[in-house]
Amino acid sequence: MRSQLFLQNPAYAGAYVYGRRQKDPSRCRPGSLTGTVKVAIADWAVCLRSAHPGYISWEEFMANQRRLADNVAHFEAGHAGVPRKGAALLQGIAVCGRCGRRMSMRYTGPNADYPVYCCRSDRDQEGSALCQEVRALAVDALVQRVVLDALVPDQIEIALAAAGQLEQESRQLERQWALRVERARYEAERARRQYDAVEPENRLVARSLERAWEERLRVAEAVEQEHARWRGQEPLLIGPAECAGLQALGENLPRIWNAATTSAADRKRILRFVIREVVLDQKRTRGQVWLKIVWQTGATSEHHVQRRVHTYRNYIDIDRLRQRIVELNAEQKMDAEIAAILNQEGFVAARGCAFKGENVWLLRTRWGIPTVKINGVDKNPRRWPDGSFSIQGAAAELGLTPQTVFDYLARGLLAGRQLAKGQPWQIELSDEQISQLRNRVRRTKHSKKEAS
Structure with missing residues (x-):
């Protein structure tokens, strides 16, 4: 203290x-x-x-005051706060794209492993619903990738060249502002000299000159304030020392970022050197989180990341996904094959994971896309072309009901296979197995008759 x-x-x-x-x-x-x-x-x-x-x-004193104000321990609008040990990379610099307020943090999951960016200002101030919540993991991964890609040596050279051009433009504007300030001060000083030169007896003239002097002072003060605001909004200028530091950082940053000794707070400090804030909005585009990165130089870049959804109604590209499943199903691809192709083409399931055959089967069932059966749309035959039995064929061969055949398959008394979920069963039965199972059925029926 x-x-x-x-x-x-x-x-x-x-x-x-x-x-x-x-x-x-x-x-x-x-x-x-x-x-x-x-x-x-x-x-x-x-x-x-x-x-x-x-x-x-x-x-240096003013810079210290700004940093002390920014490192507030409690949440305060306009201040990012000190980087903390939590996993959320954008803690303190995430801004709501709906209302413009700074977003707070909460952690979910059994072990609080899943960070979420929350805009709870409407709930806290008006008692209404949350403005929005954005899951942090996918957003953080994208921001991390963008930052590391932006700070590779080649990109740094391009950025420094652009920064040099911006610096030249800024210096030209600074000279123009300096001339405006100097002109306003000169006019104020000239009005003061005119006021000092008037004889005290000429009160009417003195009052007129005094008002003119005060007006020139107000103009000079207004110009200086505008100049100060302009300087505060100007992009950050990079000197030779900073250029050399950035080039060295571009060569070492991936190693430093991924080092086991680099803490989450250290990564946040590194991030804040290059990023001022990140604006998030997950309601702008269906199934996506829109984000705008505001760099310390004043430049901005917009990005999108697919978000996890609880239902395919909110899926980012549901029409294209459905069309692709219909096309692959028409090519007589099995569900597992369709899932593998979808993963290769960059599709992601609703919850952000890779597609599996079960996901494809669920979507086909929901959309009424019929499965491509071995025999097309005809009824199952007694035996398939490869010699295996269908459910109906095995039931007739053994003197059982189809439901009992399903029960035998579940208990392992029969061996069968399906090409995919929803496909007909193909049951392997040898002559010896048929004889054994028929005897089992006869003994079971005889035992039931004696018991009755």
Whole structure:
């Protein structure tokens, strides 16, 4: 706490100030010393820089204040907060694409292994439903891939060349702003000299010149404020030292990022060096999360990532998926084969995993796509062309009901196979097996007759 007081003291930067705190009447209570609040630096009554030798410059002091304000322990709008040990890569810099508020975090799952970005401002402030929730794992993986790809040496060279051009344009604009500020100050100084030169007896002229002087001062102050706002919105300029550091970072970043000694908080710190914030919106496009990365340079890039859905009604490309399954089914592909082809073509199942034969069978059943049977749409024959028996054929051969044949298959008394789920059974029966099973059936019937 004492070190923080040193960092927040402007005397440490060689400045004399007055008015850092003041009384807030709305917080004052009778007989108590409460009600003292901090005042923003821009509202200090007196701020004399370089009043005495300091340990750091005023610019370093202001940078420290911005960092201290950003490292708030509690959630606060406009501040990313200090990077923490949680797995969510965008903690503190995720922004809701629906309402523009900063998103908070929560972790789900039995062991809290699954981070989720939440926009709960509407619920907290108005008691309404959540604005949106975005699962973090797929989004974090995409952002990580984009950052590592952007910081490879070749991309860094291109980015530095573009940054050099931006720097030249920024310097030209800075010169134009400097001329505007100088012009406004000159006009204010000229008005002051005119006011000082007038005789006190000429009160009417003096009042007119005083009003003109005040107007010039207001104009000069407005120009300086506009200049300050413009500088705050300008892209980050990169010097020679930063260029060399970025080139070295591009060569070593993948190794550093994936090192076992690099913690989640370290990765977040690295990320914040290049990314200012990431805007998320999972309701803009069906089945996708739309995200916009705002880089520290001021540039932006838009991306999409397929999200997990609970139902195929929200699947990103359901029409193309259905058409592809119909085409592959018409080519007499089995469900497992269709699933393998879909995976090769880049399709992903609803919950974000690879397709399996069971997924294809479920979709065919839901959409009413008939299976491609061995015998087309005809009834099952007694025996298949390869000599195996159908369910009906085995039941007739053994003197059983079809349901009993299914029971024998489940108990392992019969050996059979299906080309795919929903396909007809092909049961292997030798003459010896047929004789043994017929005897078993006769003994079972005889035992039941004696028992009755």
